[in-house]
Structures are given as structure tokens and as C-alpha cells.
Amino acid sequence: MSLDFGPAVALSCRECGARYDLGPSFACLECFGPLEVAYSFGSVSRADIEAGPANIWRYRSLLPVPVDVASKQNMNPGWTKLVKADNLGKALGIRDLHVKDDSGNPTHSFKDRVVAIAVEAARNFGFHTLSCSSTGNLAGAVTAAAARAGLDACVFIPADLEQAKIAMARVFGGKLVGIQGTYDEVNRFCSELIGDPLGDKWGFVNVNLRPYYAEGSKTLAYEIAEQLGWRLPDQIIIPVASGSQLTKIDKGFKELIALGLVEDTPYKIFGAQALGCSPVSTAFKAGHDVVQPVKPDTIAKSLAIGNPADGPYVLDIARRTGGAVEDVTDAEVVSAIKLLASTEGVFAETAGGVTVGVLKKLVDTGQLDPSLTTVVLNTGDGLKTLDAIADDATPTAVIRPSLDAFRAAV
Amino acid sequence: MSLDFGPAVALSCRECGARYDLGPSFACLECFGPLEVAYSFGSVSRADIEAGPANIWRYRSLLPVPVDVASKQNMNPGWTKLVKADNLGKALGIRDLHVKDDSGNPTHSFKDRVVAIAVEAARNFGFHTLSCSSTGNLAGAVTAAAARAGLDACVFIPADLEQAKIAMARVFGGKLVGIQGTYDEVNRFCSELIGDPLGDKWGFVNVNLRPYYAEGSKTLAYEIAEQLGWRLPDQIIIPVASGSQLTKIDKGFKELIALGLVEDTPYKIFGAQALGCSPVSTAFKAGHDVVQPVKPDTIAKSLAIGNPADGPYVLDIARRTGGAVEDVTDAEVVSAIKLLASTEGVFAETAGGVTVGVLKKLVDTGQLDPSLTTVVLNTGDGLKTLDAIADDATPTAVIRPSLDAFRAAV
Incomplete structure (x- = not known):
């Protein structure tokens, strides 16, 4: 697998500083601390950024994404007012x-920003299904981005969400699963699912892709x-x-x-x-x-x-x-x-x-x-x-x- | 009253070509045809436009608006994907x-485009209340733009509209009047109102400001x-x-x-x-x-x-x-x-x-x-x-x- 994460060079533990190769990992093997993306930035000028597109890809040289990210099928979020x-x-x-x-x-919602980065990670790691636990906005952002990127989606929400958020999470296609419980219970369920054969080949944007996603x-x-x-x-x-x-x-x-x-x-x-x-x-x-x-x-x-x-x-x-x-x-x-x-x-x-x-x-x-x-x-x-x-x-x-x-x- | 409509120089009748001074008029006195904005464009280059803001004001030299329009309080719509x-x-x-x-x-909705132009016309003509007949999207666009521009709003809709459109037309403040009838009846009512002392000092974006509004x-x-x-x-x-x-x-x-x-x-x-x-x-x-x-x-x-x-x-x-x-x-x-x-x-x-x-x-x-x-x-x-x-x-x-x-x- 040839990875292209642009200026990103490693994952590093926010607690103990241990470094890992870029991969679909999210917790430090030493101390269980959260992993985040580490970079080696080249020189970046205001002019370079200002010459970029009117979306988050103007900052591609500061994000874990390939240099040609703007030409791929994604939602191009950002540059909001x-x-x-x-x-x-x-x-x-x-x-x-x-x-x-x-x-x-x-x-x-701002979730389009984080999901756009997670989609690039999913492409890098060869995941064909995007997933997440969501309080609503994320589910819509994931299913929309998956539709446009040609990926499958299976997303999880508390069953008692606002009607508009449920509708928006469903209209883009993919599977929308309502969980009888709070968001924290949905989140715990997703952590279990990722350890099960049912879900271990999925890209959970806010679990195993979280280090990338969060950078958005x-x-x-x-x-x-x-x-x-x-x-x-x-x-x-x-x-x-x-x-x-x-x-x-x-x-x-x-x-x-x-x-x-x-x-x-x-x-x-x-x-x-x-x-x-x-x-x-x-x-x-x-x-x-x-x-x-x-x-x-x-x-x-x-x-x-x-x-x-x-x-x-x-x-x-x-x-x-x-x-x-x-x-x-x-x-x-x-x-x-x-x-x-x-x-x-x-x-x-x-x-x-x-x-x-x-x-x-x-x-x-x-x-x-x-x-x-x-x-x-x-x-x-x-x-x-x-x-x-x-x-x-x-x-x-x-x-x-x-x-x-x-x-x-x- | 000193008017500033940028490159716009007159209103002209779409049917018979009769010309009128720029004013809050919408129908030809000769033939009752609709009036539209006539311009005297200077030279406009791609580079000028590309150097403008990421909203409709990048085209201000092609619209009936003052040259400093981008610095005023408005909604800055446009430049959508x-x-x-x-x-x-x-x-x-x-x-x-x-x-x-x-x-x-x-x-x-696209209505933010047309309303933004109408707001500049209302400012030019000294109207303090913005109004419209609306199938829903326009009502929200008018009340939002009025709120931001510091104008009053009183808008008219068919009473049986979608709940989300009613909510959005109300949340920005101003008066929201539901009419028991179709949009065409709402529209006829507004035409009557504009001839009545109750409404004759109002800027109806799609009636007496329509020539400007439509340019959006x-x-x-x-x-x-x-x-x-x-x-x-x-x-x-x-x-x-x-x-x-x-x-x-x-x-x-x-x-x-x-x-x-x-x-x-x-x-x-x-x-x-x-x-x-x-x-x-x-x-x-x-x-x-x-x-x-x-x-x-x-x-x-x-x-x-x-x-x-x-x-x-x-x-x-x-x-x-x-x-x-x-x-x-x-x-x-x-x-x-x-x-x-x-x-x-x-x-x-x-x-x-x-x-x-x-x-x-x-x-x-x-x-x-x-x-x-x-x-x-x-x-x-x-x-x-x-x-x-x-x-x-x-x-x-x-x-x-x-x-x-x-x-x-x-």
C-alpha cells in the first residue's frame, strides 16, 4: 500500500510522544493516549494559500492529504463566511x-471539514465503507461525502434525534442505524464493532480515522x-x-x-x-x-x-x-x-x-x-x-x- | 435624493423600449410592459472580476449597485459551488x-442574490420597510437581509407553506403575514397594498423594486x-x-x-x-x-x-x-x-x-x-x-x- 498524506509524516501520542507510522490507528500502544498527526511542513506562504481554491484545500500543505486532493471527488467544504x-x-x-x-x-455544519480529511484517509487505507457514531450532523456529512466519493456508508445515531438530521442522514443513501441509547452508548457500540469482523474493515471517521479527521x-x-x-x-x-x-x-x-x-x-x-x-x-x-x-x-x-x-x-x-x-x-x-x-x-x-x-x-x-x-x-x-x-x-x-x-x- | 446605482443609467420597457429615470417603478406608462435596468458598462476585464470578493459583488460593475457595495451590511450571497x-x-x-x-x-436559496440587489435599491430610495409576496424562500431571504441591513420587514406568504420555510421567515424578526390563498392571490394583494397608504412607502422587492431585484x-x-x-x-x-x-x-x-x-x-x-x-x-x-x-x-x-x-x-x-x-x-x-x-x-x-x-x-x-x-x-x-x-x-x-x-x- 503506497500512502500519500502530503506533509504528514507520522502519528504521535499526545500524552507520551511515542511515534507510529501513518495508519488506521488511534490509541498509543504504550500509554493508550490519543494519537495525532505529526508533520514536516515545507515553506508555506500567504501567497500560496491565497492562490488556492475557495475551500479547505487552499490549506492542503498544512493537512494530511495528497497534493492533488482538490481534483478528487469530495465535498470541497470550508471557506465559509x-x-x-x-x-x-x-x-x-x-x-x-x-x-x-x-x-x-x-x-x-462544520462536520464537512473533518469528514473531507477522513475520506482521504479512507482512500489511502483502502476502506470501502465509511462509518461513524454521530449526534446527527456527522451522519449527514459522512453519508453525503461517501455518496460523492463512491464509497458505501453505514452510520450510527441515537434513535431520538431531530427529524431533519435523520432525514439528511438518510437521503444520501447508505445504511442509517438508530441506536436505542445516548450518543455515548452509540460511541461505545462503534468501538466494539471495530473489533468485530463485521466492522474491522470499515473506516470509522471518528474512531480509527480520528487522528486524520480531527485535523479538519x-x-x-x-x-x-x-x-x-x-x-x-x-x-x-x-x-x-x-x-x-x-x-x-x-x-x-x-x-x-x-x-x-x-x-x-x-x-x-x-x-x-x-x-x-x-x-x-x-x-x-x-x-x-x-x-x-x-x-x-x-x-x-x-x-x-x-x-x-x-x-x-x-x-x-x-x-x-x-x-x-x-x-x-x-x-x-x-x-x-x-x-x-x-x-x-x-x-x-x-x-x-x-x-x-x-x-x-x-x-x-x-x-x-x-x-x-x-x-x-x-x-x-x-x-x-x-x-x-x-x-x-x-x-x-x-x-x-x-x-x-x-x-x-x- | 442622490442615487448611486453604479453602471445602471435608466429603466427601459422590455416591450416598447421607452426609457425612464431610475426610480421605484416597475411598469411602462406607455404600454404597461415590464421595466428593466439599462446600463452603460465601462470596460470590464476577467482580471478585475477575479480580484473581487467570493460573492456576487465580484460582478458589481455589471449590477445596479454602488461601487462600495461590498463594504455595506448585507448578506454577501453567491459564489456558490x-x-x-x-x-x-x-x-x-x-x-x-x-x-x-x-x-x-x-x-x-438563490433568493439571497436578488434580495441583495433589492436592498441596495431600497437604500437608494429611502425605504425603511422591506416587503414581498413569497412562496417561502423569498420571505426568509428578505427578513434575514432586512435584519442585517437594519431595515424593518413585513412579508406575505400563503398560509399553507412548509413548516421550515415559515420558521425561517419568522426567526429573523419582522412581521410575517400568512394569507389564506394561493401565491397568486398573495401577489395580487401586495399589488393592492402598494397603492394604499399602508404600503406605499414600502420597498416590495418583487413589485416596485422588481427591476433591480430581478438583475440579481x-x-x-x-x-x-x-x-x-x-x-x-x-x-x-x-x-x-x-x-x-x-x-x-x-x-x-x-x-x-x-x-x-x-x-x-x-x-x-x-x-x-x-x-x-x-x-x-x-x-x-x-x-x-x-x-x-x-x-x-x-x-x-x-x-x-x-x-x-x-x-x-x-x-x-x-x-x-x-x-x-x-x-x-x-x-x-x-x-x-x-x-x-x-x-x-x-x-x-x-x-x-x-x-x-x-x-x-x-x-x-x-x-x-x-x-x-x-x-x-x-x-x-x-x-x-x-x-x-x-x-x-x-x-x-x-x-x-x-x-x-x-x-x-x-
Whole structure:
């Protein structure tokens, strides 16, 4: 098997630093720590990147993908809008606020980024079936990408997901299996399946392809910096489910500094959780280094991971950068969705309500400096979580088509 | 009032050629024909355009907007993906097929393009309230753009629309009025309202701002040509609701030729309707020049305009270019949605099912040359018309989280 992972040279253990050949592995044989991709970057210039396509492949020289990746059949996600959010900033008292709106991706969540990298790994390793455990967005991203790449798909979700996410995970074809249980149970089941002959030849994007997959989140960091004019934000608010996205955005910022693509300016990273599934914010506030698993109960189902694999790393990063991990109630999530929509025309899914709600709370509690450049992430689409706003999702009036009826109504 | 419409110099009547000053007018005082924007283009180069932003404002020198439009608060739609659809092409027997996927716009339909131009007209004319009659997508696009531009909104829809479209039209704020009637009745009501003191100071994007608004559809033509490497497609399939989009794509192609931005190669334009609302395809097939209004009954609600204003122009263009206007049944619409999703990972709304369904029918009936470069439009998002695929929008299996249960299920 001849592998082509571009600038990636090895897998290395995040805990003990042990190195391994690039392969479909995810845990260190020495210490069981998580493996991540190690690189040998050549020289990379802003001009090279700017000359690339309007999707994540403009950063192909910083990702574990072949140099010709842009010419293959994939979903070409990324290069989503960084919305200058002056209206929302005014409402919250923040001077220079931006919303990174990942609802613009092909299946309308940031998951298209990570899956695109996992597809290249699956091709490298010769896997013909793509799989995953998912809280919903990932299932749609995997089945869509598999359809386009000509791969089979078999994906696993909690059976009680939002209707729109189930529909979207099914329409692209492939097998969609509902599991009677929480996401954490779905995830455990997938770990068992990978050790069974039924699943041991499959590419589970967030299990045996996880080291590659997770790198896709770095592109959020690259895009934000480039879209700010090649500089880092001072403060960024990121949703925390498994915690992987937050840790990879930090990794992305550090790479840009190391490569001389941005100035080495300080940044604070804030994690955002829903109170109904807030194991990481609970640990942060208590000053703990370990995260106690919880049983999720929140409308923010895409963040409903009760046992977040990267929770301890999130705590490290929030503390090291001078940020924090905060949480908001489901009612605050709904208010924040409406606030973002009515100020900026961005319709976020519940996870976006969590980040915007946490942003407001960070300002209100003095944890965030409103005079600094601040970016808040919306990682998904309001059309997938309509239940959250169902109480107000009706016309303000219903009338006959006559001026008299309209006059009476207004 | 000092107006700034960039290269636009006048309104001119499409029927009799009478010219008028730029203003909030839409019908010729001489012959009641529709008014459209007339320009005096300077020299425009490919390089100028390519140096512009990744949205419709890269074509600002071809649109009725101020030169600094990109720095204003608007939704920055456009520059959506032209997906090279080799899988779908193989399934249909077409050699070089592309899907222009406008679900990537901010509110996930092509309507963001036209509304963005209308917002600039509203600013020019000093309107503080944006309004429209809508089959759904437009209402969401208008309320979102109004929120971001700091304008009020009051929009009108048939009361029986899809839930997702109602929710999206409401979440951005503004007034959402459901009318007990068809879209054509909503539209007539808006025409009355504009003559009443209640509405005569409003900017109705598709009534008194229609000449400007409609120009936004030209950007689909510009993008397709640029994304094909500055050449025109040989064949293009466009949905027909009012018919405005199809006529403006033709206008856009002709402008590119006149400006020397593309070679003058022949192209065939095909219109696509759902059989349950097919007044234009009926007229085309009967060889008529006039379009008999119908009462719509189709799942493709975004195309359910029974009395299409630009129907006769669609007939002209289809005949002049050697194209056609075809229709498909609702069942064919659903099949086409699934075919597109399972081959290309693109989840279209029912209007996209109509165009892809018509594409298949055109090939099957020999009306389309499968050896030529062909573009098919998807103008909206499957998440807004979930009812169309509801019968299959469930997991393929629901099981306990155990290998035994999975073995039994597969």
C-alpha cells in the first residue's frame, strides 16, 4: 500500500510522544493516549494559500492529504463566511465582533471539514465503507461525502434525534442505524464493532480515522486568521462536544505562528457548553483537571456528549490561554438563536445558540474584554433544530387577501 | 435624493423600449410592459472580476449597485459551488454535467442574490420597510437581509407553506403575514397594498423594486461562465416559477458575450416545471405564445406560480436558443431529489428535484445532447422541503447498542 498524506509524516501520542507510522490507528500502544498527526511542513506562504481554491484545500500543505486532493471527488467544504457582526456586537457591547458561520458548508455544519480529511484517509487505507457514531450532523456529512466519493456508508445515531438530521442522514443513501441509547452508548457500540469482523474493515471517521479527521478542524483556525487579514483574534468562543474542535483550533493557531504566517499575538480560547451537558465547564469552574461524565439532557443535541474524550485538553487550553469554559441554559440557547438571527440574518442551530449565549454571559460576567477582536463560532444550521424555536415559528397574523383584513390585523 | 446605482443609467420597457429615470417603478406608462435596468458598462476585464470578493459583488460593475457595495451590511450571497457531477452524469448518460448548487447561499436559496440587489435599491430610495409576496424562500431571504441591513420587514406568504420555510421567515424578526390563498392571490394583494397608504412607502422587492431585484439572477449566469473557465455551457436547465430567473440568466450570458468576457458560443436554455403547475411547458408544447394561468397543485411549492409574469419571455428564449420547456410529476421530483443526493451529496429542495427530473426526461426523450457541457440548477435546500422525502426519512434499522442486535439487523 503506497500512502500519500502530503506533509504528514507520522502519528504521535499526545500524552507520551511515542511515534507510529501513518495508519488506521488511534490509541498509543504504550500509554493508550490519543494519537495525532505529526508533520514536516515545507515553506508555506500567504501567497500560496491565497492562490488556492475557495475551500479547505487552499490549506492542503498544512493537512494530511495528497497534493492533488482538490481534483478528487469530495465535498470541497470550508471557506465559509466570517460575518462582521456589528449589529450583534452593538447589542452585546462588543466593539469588534465576528461570527464564523459554518452553516455555509455543503451539509450545513462544520462536520464537512473533518469528514473531507477522513475520506482521504479512507482512500489511502483502502476502506470501502465509511462509518461513524454521530449526534446527527456527522451522519449527514459522512453519508453525503461517501455518496460523492463512491464509497458505501453505514452510520450510527441515537434513535431520538431531530427529524431533519435523520432525514439528511438518510437521503444520501447508505445504511442509517438508530441506536436505542445516548450518543455515548452509540460511541461505545462503534468501538466494539471495530473489533468485530463485521466492522474491522470499515473506516470509522471518528474512531480509527480520528487522528486524520480531527485535523479538519484546524481549517477553522486558518480561515479565521486569513479572513481577519492574517492575524489571530484576541478572543474566540468555541462549542465543546468531544472537545476536539477546540483543541485543533488551538493547534491551528500555533502552527500559523510557527510558520510565520501570523504574528505571535496572545489569544484567549473560551469553551461553550449547554448546562444540560456541561461536564467540562463544571470541571473548569471547580478547578479540576479531570472531567466527570454526565448523562446529557439538553436541546443542544449536537453537543450532547456526556463523556468528552478531549475534555482534559480543553481545560488545559482554556487555562493556559486565560480563557474559560462557560455554560448556558436551554432558554438562553433559544434567546441567543433569536438574537443572532434578528441582528445578523444568521440562523444558527442550537450549538450556535450555545456559543452566542455563552458570549453574552462572558460579557455580562466580565470574563471577556469587549474592547478586543472577538470571534464566535456557529457550527451548524437552524433548519436542523427547528424544534428549538417551534413556539414562535408561526406567522404573526393569518388573514384573508384583503386590505381591510390587513388593516384590522396591524 | 442622490442615487448611486453604479453602471445602471435608466429603466427601459422590455416591450416598447421607452426609457425612464431610475426610480421605484416597475411598469411602462406607455404600454404597461415590464421595466428593466439599462446600463452603460465601462470596460470590464476577467482580471478585475477575479480580484473581487467570493460573492456576487465580484460582478458589481455589471449590477445596479454602488461601487462600495461590498463594504455595506448585507448578506454577501453567491459564489456558490458549481459541482462537477460525474456520478450523476454517469447515471443519466451525460458526459460533462455540472450542478450549480445555490443551497450554499446564506438562507439556502438563490433568493439571497436578488434580495441583495433589492436592498441596495431600497437604500437608494429611502425605504425603511422591506416587503414581498413569497412562496417561502423569498420571505426568509428578505427578513434575514432586512435584519442585517437594519431595515424593518413585513412579508406575505400563503398560509399553507412548509413548516421550515415559515420558521425561517419568522426567526429573523419582522412581521410575517400568512394569507389564506394561493401565491397568486398573495401577489395580487401586495399589488393592492402598494397603492394604499399602508404600503406605499414600502420597498416590495418583487413589485416596485422588481427591476433591480430581478438583475440579481444574472449573477448565476456570470458565476457559471466563470466557474466553467470563462465559457458558456452548451445546455442549461433552469426552474420556471415567474420565469424571471431564466430570462435574466439569458440576459447575463448575452452581456458576457457583448463585453468580450466569453466567446460567443451557442447555448440552449431549458425551462423546468412541475406538472402540477406547468402553464409554461403546456404553452411551449402547444406552440402557443401566451400562457394560460393555472391553479397550482404540486409539492414544488417554490415553483407554484400559476400566472407567471415572465412566461411569454421564457417561451421566446427556449424557442430562440433551441431549448424546450418540460415538466415532471411529483413522483419524478422525489426520485430526482434522491438520485441527486445519492450520487453527488447534494440535498436539493423540490425545485431542484424538478430540474434534475426534467434533465433526465430531456435525455430520455432525446431533447438534450448528452455529449455537450450541461449545467442544471439547484436553487434551494432539501431541509426546507422535508415532507417530500418523509416516507423514507427514517433509520434503516433501530436496534439496542449490541453487536448481536446489529448482526440480527444486517
